[in-house]
Amino acid sequence: MNIFHGNILFSKNSRELAVYEDSYLVADHGKVEGIYAVLPEQYQGAEITDYGSDVIIPAFSDLHVHASQYVERGLGMDMLLSDWLNQYTFPQESRFADMNYARPIYDAFIDDMIRHGTFHACIFATIHREASSYLIRRMEERGLYGFVGKVNMNTGAPDYLRETVEESLLETERFLDEFKDNKTAKPIITPRFAPTCSEDLMKGLGTLSKKYHAGLQTHLVESRWEAEEAMRRFPGYQCDTEIYERAGLMDNGPVVGAHFIFPSEADIRILNRHGGFAVHCPDATTNIIAGIMGVSALQSQDVRVSLGTDVGGGHSLGLYTQIARSVQLSKLKWFYEPEQNKPIAFPHAFYLATKAGGSVFGNVGSLEKGYVFNALVIDGMADENIPLTPAQTVERFCYIGTTDNIKARYLNGRLIG
Ligand code: GUN
Ligand code: FE
DSSP states (O other): OEEEEEEEEEESSSSOEEEEEEEEEEEETTEEEEEESSOOGGGTTSOEEEEEEEEEEEOEEEEEEEGGGGGGTTSSTTSOHHHHIIIIIHHHHHGGGSHHHHHHHHHHHHHHHHHTTEEEEEEEOOSOHHHHHHHHHHHHHTTOEEEEEOEEOOSSSOGGGOOOHHHHHHHHHHHHHHTTTOSSEEEOBEEOOGGGOOHHHHHHHHHHHHHHTOOEEEEESOSHHHHHHHHHHSTTOSSHHHHHHHTTOSSSSOEEEEEOOSOOHHHHHHHHHTTOEEEEOHHHIIIIIOOOOOHHHHHHTTOEEEEOOOBTTBSOOOHHHHHHHHHHHHHHHHHHSTTTOOOOOHHHHHHIIIIIHHTTTSSOSOOSTTSBOOEEEEOSOOOSSSOOOHHHHHHHHHHHOOGGGEEEEEETTEEEO
Protein backbone atom coordinates (compact mmCIF):
# COMPACT_ATOMS: atom_id res chain seq x y z
CA MET A 1 0.00 0.00 0.00
CA ASN A 2 1.27 3.48 -0.98
CA ILE A 3 -0.41 6.77 -0.21
CA PHE A 4 0.51 9.99 -2.02
CA HIS A 5 -0.63 13.52 -1.30
CA GLY A 6 -0.60 16.31 -3.90
CA ASN A 7 -2.52 17.61 -6.90
CA ILE A 8 -3.62 14.75 -9.12
CA LEU A 9 -4.39 15.21 -12.81
CA PHE A 10 -5.33 12.86 -15.65
CA SER A 11 -7.59 12.78 -18.71
CA LYS A 12 -11.24 11.88 -18.39
CA ASN A 13 -11.65 11.96 -22.16
CA SER A 14 -10.43 14.02 -25.11
CA ARG A 15 -12.26 17.12 -23.88
CA GLU A 16 -11.85 17.08 -20.12
CA LEU A 17 -9.14 16.77 -17.52
CA ALA A 18 -9.90 15.25 -14.13
CA VAL A 19 -8.18 17.39 -11.49
CA TYR A 20 -8.09 16.57 -7.76
CA GLU A 21 -6.44 19.37 -5.85
CA ASP A 22 -4.89 18.78 -2.43
CA SER A 23 -5.94 15.10 -2.48
CA TYR A 24 -4.75 11.61 -1.58
CA LEU A 25 -4.06 8.82 -4.07
CA VAL A 26 -3.97 5.30 -2.67
CA ALA A 27 -2.13 2.63 -4.68
CA ASP A 28 -2.24 -1.04 -3.79
CA HIS A 29 -0.09 -3.75 -5.42
CA GLY A 30 1.01 -1.18 -8.01
CA LYS A 31 -2.54 -0.20 -9.03
CA VAL A 32 -4.63 2.85 -8.24
CA GLU A 33 -7.15 2.03 -5.52
CA GLY A 34 -8.76 5.46 -5.26
CA ILE A 35 -8.39 9.23 -4.93
CA TYR A 36 -9.77 10.99 -1.86
CA ALA A 37 -10.11 14.63 -0.73
CA VAL A 38 -10.08 13.35 2.87
CA LEU A 39 -8.17 10.19 3.68
CA PRO A 40 -10.65 7.44 4.67
CA GLU A 41 -10.56 6.07 8.21
CA GLN A 42 -8.95 2.76 7.22
CA TYR A 43 -5.81 4.55 5.94
CA GLN A 44 -5.37 6.90 8.92
CA GLY A 45 -1.95 6.47 10.47
CA ALA A 46 -0.42 4.97 7.31
CA GLU A 47 2.73 6.55 5.91
CA ILE A 48 2.07 9.28 3.33
CA THR A 49 4.46 10.52 0.64
CA ASP A 50 3.69 14.22 0.47
CA TYR A 51 4.25 16.04 -2.83
CA GLY A 52 2.65 19.28 -1.58
CA SER A 53 1.56 21.46 -4.49
CA ASP A 54 3.30 19.33 -7.13
CA VAL A 55 1.19 17.59 -9.76
CA ILE A 56 0.94 13.81 -10.11
CA ILE A 57 0.15 12.76 -13.71
CA PRO A 58 0.19 9.47 -15.68
CA ALA A 59 3.47 8.51 -17.39
CA PHE A 60 3.53 9.04 -21.17
CA SER A 61 2.93 6.59 -24.03
CA ASP A 62 5.07 7.12 -27.16
CA LEU A 63 3.40 5.18 -29.95
CA HIS A 64 6.16 5.62 -32.52
CA VAL A 65 9.87 5.77 -31.80
CA HIS A 66 13.03 4.26 -33.37
CA ALA A 67 15.42 3.16 -30.61
CA SER A 68 18.00 2.54 -33.34
CA GLN A 69 17.94 6.21 -34.33
CA TYR A 70 18.62 7.53 -30.84
CA VAL A 71 22.20 8.49 -31.79
CA GLU A 72 21.22 10.45 -34.88
CA ARG A 73 18.85 12.90 -33.17
CA GLY A 74 19.11 16.38 -34.66
CA LEU A 75 21.12 15.42 -37.75
CA GLY A 76 20.08 15.74 -41.37
CA MET A 77 16.99 17.64 -40.35
CA ASP A 78 17.18 19.86 -43.43
CA MET A 79 16.41 16.87 -45.68
CA LEU A 80 13.22 15.15 -46.73
CA LEU A 81 12.33 11.56 -45.93
CA SER A 82 13.92 9.65 -48.81
CA ASP A 83 17.26 11.53 -48.72
CA TRP A 84 17.34 11.39 -44.92
CA LEU A 85 16.82 7.63 -44.97
CA ASN A 86 19.47 7.01 -47.62
CA GLN A 87 22.10 9.47 -46.41
CA TYR A 88 21.78 9.20 -42.62
CA THR A 89 19.47 6.54 -41.36
CA PHE A 90 20.16 3.45 -43.46
CA PRO A 91 23.98 3.61 -43.05
CA GLN A 92 23.58 4.27 -39.31
CA GLU A 93 21.05 1.45 -38.78
CA SER A 94 23.29 -1.02 -40.61
CA ARG A 95 25.76 -0.75 -37.71
CA PHE A 96 23.33 -2.63 -35.43
CA ALA A 97 24.71 -5.84 -36.93
CA ASP A 98 27.47 -5.27 -34.38
CA MET A 99 26.32 -5.96 -30.81
CA ASN A 100 29.11 -3.81 -29.40
CA TYR A 101 27.52 -0.88 -31.22
CA ALA A 102 23.93 -1.84 -30.39
CA ARG A 103 24.12 -2.57 -26.63
CA PRO A 104 25.22 0.82 -25.28
CA ILE A 105 22.88 2.68 -27.65
CA TYR A 106 19.84 0.66 -26.61
CA ASP A 107 20.77 1.02 -22.93
CA ALA A 108 21.14 4.80 -23.31
CA PHE A 109 17.85 4.98 -25.22
CA ILE A 110 15.96 3.18 -22.44
CA ASP A 111 17.56 5.33 -19.71
CA ASP A 112 16.71 8.51 -21.57
CA MET A 113 13.14 7.43 -22.29
CA ILE A 114 12.62 6.82 -18.58
CA ARG A 115 14.23 10.16 -17.78
CA HIS A 116 11.69 11.84 -20.10
CA GLY A 117 8.78 10.12 -18.35
CA THR A 118 7.83 7.66 -21.11
CA PHE A 119 7.19 4.19 -19.68
CA HIS A 120 5.10 2.77 -22.52
CA ALA A 121 6.24 2.78 -26.16
CA CYS A 122 5.88 1.19 -29.59
CA ILE A 123 9.47 0.82 -30.73
CA PHE A 124 11.25 0.06 -34.00
CA ALA A 125 14.65 -1.65 -33.71
CA THR A 126 16.41 -2.63 -36.99
CA ILE A 127 16.44 -5.69 -39.26
CA HIS A 128 19.01 -7.33 -36.96
CA ARG A 129 17.40 -9.97 -34.74
CA GLU A 130 20.15 -10.24 -32.16
CA ALA A 131 20.17 -6.52 -31.38
CA SER A 132 16.37 -6.37 -31.46
CA SER A 133 16.27 -9.22 -28.94
CA TYR A 134 18.63 -7.33 -26.64
CA LEU A 135 16.34 -4.29 -26.75
CA ILE A 136 13.11 -6.14 -25.95
CA ARG A 137 14.83 -8.15 -23.21
CA ARG A 138 16.09 -5.00 -21.51
CA MET A 139 12.63 -3.36 -21.76
CA GLU A 140 11.04 -6.40 -20.12
CA GLU A 141 13.70 -6.61 -17.40
CA ARG A 142 13.11 -2.97 -16.49
CA GLY A 143 9.33 -3.46 -16.28
CA LEU A 144 8.62 -1.05 -19.13
CA TYR A 145 5.52 -1.52 -21.28
CA GLY A 146 6.05 -1.81 -24.98
CA PHE A 147 5.64 -3.35 -28.35
CA VAL A 148 9.07 -3.85 -29.86
CA GLY A 149 9.70 -4.81 -33.49
CA LYS A 150 12.52 -6.38 -35.42
CA VAL A 151 12.21 -4.43 -38.68
CA ASN A 152 11.54 -6.17 -42.03
CA MET A 153 12.97 -4.87 -45.30
CA ASN A 154 13.81 -6.87 -48.42
CA THR A 155 13.70 -4.28 -51.21
CA GLY A 156 13.96 -0.52 -51.86
CA ALA A 157 17.00 -0.17 -49.60
CA PRO A 158 20.78 -0.56 -50.04
CA ASP A 159 21.98 -4.17 -49.97
CA TYR A 160 23.78 -3.60 -46.65
CA LEU A 161 20.35 -3.16 -45.01
CA ARG A 162 18.27 -5.73 -46.85
CA GLU A 163 17.22 -9.28 -46.06
CA THR A 164 15.95 -12.00 -48.35
CA VAL A 165 12.30 -12.89 -47.83
CA GLU A 166 13.32 -16.25 -46.32
CA GLU A 167 15.79 -14.68 -43.87
CA SER A 168 13.35 -11.99 -42.90
CA LEU A 169 10.56 -14.46 -42.12
CA LEU A 170 12.85 -16.90 -40.33
CA GLU A 171 14.41 -14.25 -38.11
CA THR A 172 11.03 -12.64 -37.40
CA GLU A 173 9.58 -15.98 -36.36
CA ARG A 174 12.51 -16.59 -34.01
CA PHE A 175 11.94 -13.15 -32.50
CA LEU A 176 8.18 -13.65 -32.08
CA ASP A 177 8.66 -17.11 -30.62
CA GLU A 178 11.39 -16.17 -28.16
CA PHE A 179 9.41 -13.32 -26.58
CA LYS A 180 5.84 -14.52 -26.97
CA ASP A 181 5.43 -14.99 -23.20
CA ASN A 182 6.79 -11.57 -22.20
CA LYS A 183 4.70 -9.78 -19.60
CA THR A 184 5.04 -6.07 -20.43
CA ALA A 185 7.37 -5.67 -23.46
CA LYS A 186 5.88 -7.70 -26.29
CA PRO A 187 6.98 -8.42 -29.84
CA ILE A 188 5.13 -6.83 -32.77
CA ILE A 189 5.51 -7.34 -36.53
CA THR A 190 7.28 -4.36 -38.10
CA PRO A 191 7.46 -4.12 -41.90
CA ARG A 192 9.26 -0.77 -42.21
CA PHE A 193 6.88 0.57 -44.86
CA ALA A 194 5.50 -0.47 -48.23
CA PRO A 195 8.49 0.86 -50.25
CA THR A 196 10.86 -1.59 -48.48
CA CYS A 197 8.74 -4.75 -48.36
CA SER A 198 7.59 -6.93 -51.25
CA GLU A 199 4.16 -8.52 -51.48
CA ASP A 200 5.47 -12.02 -50.71
CA LEU A 201 7.22 -10.72 -47.59
CA MET A 202 4.02 -8.97 -46.43
CA LYS A 203 2.01 -12.15 -46.97
CA GLY A 204 4.55 -14.27 -45.11
CA LEU A 205 4.42 -11.82 -42.21
CA GLY A 206 0.62 -12.11 -42.29
CA THR A 207 0.95 -15.86 -41.73
CA LEU A 208 3.23 -15.22 -38.73
CA SER A 209 0.79 -12.64 -37.40
CA LYS A 210 -1.91 -15.29 -37.27
CA LYS A 211 0.35 -18.01 -35.85
CA TYR A 212 1.74 -15.84 -33.03
CA HIS A 213 -1.24 -13.55 -32.60
CA ALA A 214 1.05 -10.58 -33.15
CA GLY A 215 0.05 -7.03 -34.05
CA LEU A 216 1.44 -4.63 -36.65
CA GLN A 217 3.38 -1.38 -36.56
CA THR A 218 4.51 0.44 -39.68
CA HIS A 219 4.64 3.85 -41.40
CA LEU A 220 1.31 4.52 -43.10
CA VAL A 221 0.57 7.12 -45.82
CA GLU A 222 3.29 9.23 -44.26
CA SER A 223 4.21 11.44 -47.21
CA ARG A 224 3.07 12.04 -50.77
CA TRP A 225 6.25 10.31 -51.98
CA GLU A 226 5.62 7.26 -49.78
CA ALA A 227 1.96 6.93 -50.78
CA GLU A 228 2.84 7.11 -54.49
CA GLU A 229 5.75 4.71 -54.11
CA ALA A 230 3.51 2.23 -52.28
CA MET A 231 0.98 2.27 -55.13
CA ARG A 232 3.74 1.92 -57.74
CA ARG A 233 5.12 -1.15 -55.97
CA PHE A 234 1.71 -2.69 -55.22
CA PRO A 235 -0.35 -2.40 -58.42
CA GLY A 236 -3.94 -3.52 -57.99
CA TYR A 237 -4.18 -2.16 -54.44
CA GLN A 238 -6.42 0.85 -53.82
CA CYS A 239 -4.39 2.37 -50.97
CA ASP A 240 -1.40 1.92 -48.64
CA THR A 241 -3.43 0.48 -45.76
CA GLU A 242 -4.99 -2.20 -47.98
CA ILE A 243 -1.53 -3.75 -48.44
CA TYR A 244 -1.49 -4.73 -44.77
CA GLU A 245 -5.14 -5.75 -44.65
CA ARG A 246 -4.83 -8.10 -47.63
CA ALA A 247 -1.69 -9.64 -46.12
CA GLY A 248 -3.66 -10.50 -42.96
CA LEU A 249 -1.53 -8.19 -40.83
CA MET A 250 -4.40 -6.27 -39.21
CA ASP A 251 -6.40 -9.04 -37.55
CA ASN A 252 -4.30 -10.30 -34.66
CA GLY A 253 -3.32 -7.57 -32.24
CA PRO A 254 -2.82 -3.85 -32.10
CA VAL A 255 -2.40 -1.98 -35.40
CA VAL A 256 -0.22 1.11 -35.12
CA GLY A 257 0.25 3.28 -38.20
CA ALA A 258 2.74 6.11 -37.89
CA HIS A 259 1.94 9.50 -39.44
CA PHE A 260 -1.23 8.79 -41.50
CA ILE A 261 -0.98 12.27 -42.99
CA PHE A 262 -2.36 11.72 -46.48
CA PRO A 263 -5.02 9.02 -46.04
CA SER A 264 -7.67 8.38 -48.67
CA GLU A 265 -11.18 7.47 -47.59
CA ALA A 266 -10.23 3.84 -48.16
CA ASP A 267 -7.21 4.14 -45.82
CA ILE A 268 -9.47 5.53 -43.09
CA ARG A 269 -12.14 2.90 -43.63
CA ILE A 270 -9.62 0.06 -43.42
CA LEU A 271 -7.77 1.42 -40.38
CA ASN A 272 -11.07 1.89 -38.53
CA ARG A 273 -12.29 -1.57 -39.50
CA HIS A 274 -9.37 -3.00 -37.49
CA GLY A 275 -9.45 -0.47 -34.62
CA GLY A 276 -5.99 0.78 -35.64
CA PHE A 277 -4.15 3.76 -34.22
CA ALA A 278 -2.88 6.68 -36.29
CA VAL A 279 0.20 8.18 -34.63
CA HIS A 280 0.76 11.91 -34.93
CA CYS A 281 4.48 12.78 -34.70
CA PRO A 282 4.68 16.59 -34.74
CA ASP A 283 8.48 17.04 -34.80
CA ALA A 284 9.10 14.39 -37.45
CA THR A 285 6.30 15.81 -39.52
CA THR A 286 7.99 19.19 -39.67
CA ASN A 287 11.58 17.88 -39.83
CA ILE A 288 11.52 15.33 -42.64
CA ILE A 289 7.98 14.74 -43.85
CA ALA A 290 6.42 18.12 -44.65
CA GLY A 291 2.80 17.36 -43.97
CA ILE A 292 0.52 17.86 -40.98
CA MET A 293 -1.92 15.27 -39.71
CA GLY A 294 -5.48 16.59 -39.55
CA VAL A 295 -6.07 15.46 -35.96
CA SER A 296 -9.57 16.87 -35.48
CA ALA A 297 -10.71 15.85 -38.97
CA LEU A 298 -9.53 12.27 -38.39
CA GLN A 299 -11.15 12.11 -34.98
CA SER A 300 -14.45 13.32 -36.40
CA GLN A 301 -14.18 10.23 -38.63
CA ASP A 302 -13.65 8.04 -35.53
CA VAL A 303 -9.94 7.36 -36.13
CA ARG A 304 -8.05 6.52 -32.92
CA VAL A 305 -5.28 9.12 -32.81
CA SER A 306 -2.26 9.09 -30.47
CA LEU A 307 1.16 10.77 -30.26
CA GLY A 308 4.74 9.74 -31.02
CA THR A 309 8.20 11.30 -30.99
CA ASP A 310 9.48 9.35 -34.03
CA VAL A 311 13.07 9.84 -32.86
CA GLY A 312 15.28 10.24 -35.00
CA GLY A 313 12.82 11.79 -37.52
CA GLY A 314 11.80 13.73 -34.42
CA HIS A 315 14.64 15.16 -32.34
CA SER A 316 13.41 14.86 -28.72
CA LEU A 317 12.48 11.84 -26.63
CA GLY A 318 10.17 14.03 -24.53
CA LEU A 319 6.65 13.13 -25.55
CA TYR A 320 5.50 16.10 -23.47
CA THR A 321 7.13 18.43 -26.02
CA GLN A 322 4.98 16.77 -28.68
CA ILE A 323 1.85 17.65 -26.70
CA ALA A 324 2.73 21.32 -27.08
CA ARG A 325 3.76 20.90 -30.71
CA SER A 326 0.51 19.14 -31.63
CA VAL A 327 -1.48 22.15 -30.37
CA GLN A 328 0.77 24.48 -32.39
CA LEU A 329 0.53 22.41 -35.57
CA SER A 330 -3.24 22.09 -35.29
CA LYS A 331 -3.44 25.87 -35.56
CA LEU A 332 -1.27 25.96 -38.69
CA LYS A 333 -3.34 23.17 -40.22
CA TRP A 334 -6.51 25.12 -39.45
CA PHE A 335 -5.01 28.31 -40.89
CA TYR A 336 -4.28 26.70 -44.25
CA GLU A 337 -7.23 24.28 -44.36
CA PRO A 338 -9.92 25.86 -42.18
CA GLU A 339 -12.90 23.76 -43.23
CA GLN A 340 -12.28 20.39 -41.58
CA ASN A 341 -9.47 21.12 -39.13
CA LYS A 342 -10.40 22.82 -35.89
CA PRO A 343 -7.40 23.56 -33.62
CA ILE A 344 -7.09 21.19 -30.68
CA ALA A 345 -6.96 22.36 -27.06
CA PHE A 346 -4.36 21.38 -24.46
CA PRO A 347 -6.60 18.77 -22.69
CA HIS A 348 -7.08 17.05 -26.04
CA ALA A 349 -3.35 16.90 -26.77
CA PHE A 350 -2.59 15.66 -23.24
CA TYR A 351 -5.21 12.93 -23.70
CA LEU A 352 -3.48 11.73 -26.92
CA ALA A 353 -0.17 11.32 -25.06
CA THR A 354 -1.62 9.57 -22.01
CA LYS A 355 -4.99 7.82 -21.99
CA ALA A 356 -5.41 7.40 -25.77
CA GLY A 357 -1.91 6.04 -26.38
CA GLY A 358 -1.85 4.07 -23.15
CA SER A 359 -4.88 2.05 -24.18
CA VAL A 360 -2.69 0.04 -26.59
CA PHE A 361 -0.80 -1.43 -23.64
CA GLY A 362 -3.71 -2.17 -21.27
CA ASN A 363 -4.57 -0.27 -18.09
CA VAL A 364 -1.94 2.46 -18.29
CA GLY A 365 -2.13 6.16 -19.12
CA SER A 366 -4.69 7.22 -16.51
CA LEU A 367 -4.95 7.36 -12.72
CA GLU A 368 -8.49 6.05 -12.47
CA LYS A 369 -9.17 3.15 -10.15
CA GLY A 370 -7.66 -0.07 -11.49
CA TYR A 371 -4.98 1.57 -13.66
CA VAL A 372 -1.34 0.68 -13.07
CA PHE A 373 0.34 3.41 -11.02
CA ASN A 374 2.82 4.49 -13.69
CA ALA A 375 3.12 8.13 -12.82
CA LEU A 376 5.25 11.27 -12.78
CA VAL A 377 5.47 14.10 -10.28
CA ILE A 378 5.81 17.51 -11.95
CA ASP A 379 7.17 20.51 -10.08
CA GLY A 380 9.17 23.70 -10.56
CA MET A 381 6.77 25.41 -12.97
CA ALA A 382 5.33 27.83 -10.40
CA ASP A 383 5.49 31.54 -10.93
CA GLU A 384 5.95 33.95 -8.00
CA ASN A 385 3.62 36.49 -9.54
CA ILE A 386 0.90 34.33 -11.02
CA PRO A 387 -0.26 31.27 -9.09
CA LEU A 388 -0.74 28.28 -11.39
CA THR A 389 -3.56 25.76 -11.33
CA PRO A 390 -2.50 22.09 -11.68
CA ALA A 391 -3.61 22.13 -15.33
CA GLN A 392 -1.53 25.26 -16.00
CA THR A 393 1.48 23.65 -14.31
CA VAL A 394 1.26 20.68 -16.68
CA GLU A 395 0.58 22.84 -19.74
CA ARG A 396 3.63 24.99 -18.99
CA PHE A 397 5.72 21.87 -18.38
CA CYS A 398 4.84 20.68 -21.89
CA TYR A 399 6.06 23.97 -23.38
CA ILE A 400 9.06 25.00 -21.29
CA GLY A 401 9.72 22.12 -18.90
CA THR A 402 12.76 19.86 -18.89
CA THR A 403 13.44 16.43 -17.41
CA ASP A 404 14.52 18.31 -14.24
CA ASN A 405 10.87 19.20 -13.68
CA ILE A 406 10.02 15.50 -13.34
CA LYS A 407 10.72 15.24 -9.64
CA ALA A 408 9.74 11.58 -9.19
CA ARG A 409 8.87 8.60 -11.39
CA TYR A 410 6.74 5.59 -10.36
CA LEU A 411 6.68 2.41 -12.43
CA ASN A 412 4.34 -0.40 -11.37
CA GLY A 413 3.82 1.50 -8.12
CA ARG A 414 7.53 1.65 -7.29
CA LEU A 415 9.74 4.72 -7.15
CA ILE A 416 12.50 4.44 -9.76
CA GLY A 417 15.75 6.35 -9.90
N1 GUN B 1 9.66 5.70 -43.19
C1 GUN B 1 10.42 4.62 -43.35
N2 GUN B 1 11.39 4.56 -42.45
C2 GUN B 1 11.24 5.64 -41.68
C3 GUN B 1 11.93 6.12 -40.55
O1 GUN B 1 12.91 5.54 -40.08
N3 GUN B 1 11.45 7.27 -40.01
C4 GUN B 1 10.36 7.92 -40.51
N4 GUN B 1 9.94 9.01 -39.92
N5 GUN B 1 9.72 7.49 -41.57
C5 GUN B 1 10.15 6.36 -42.14
FE1 FE C 1 9.28 6.52 -37.96
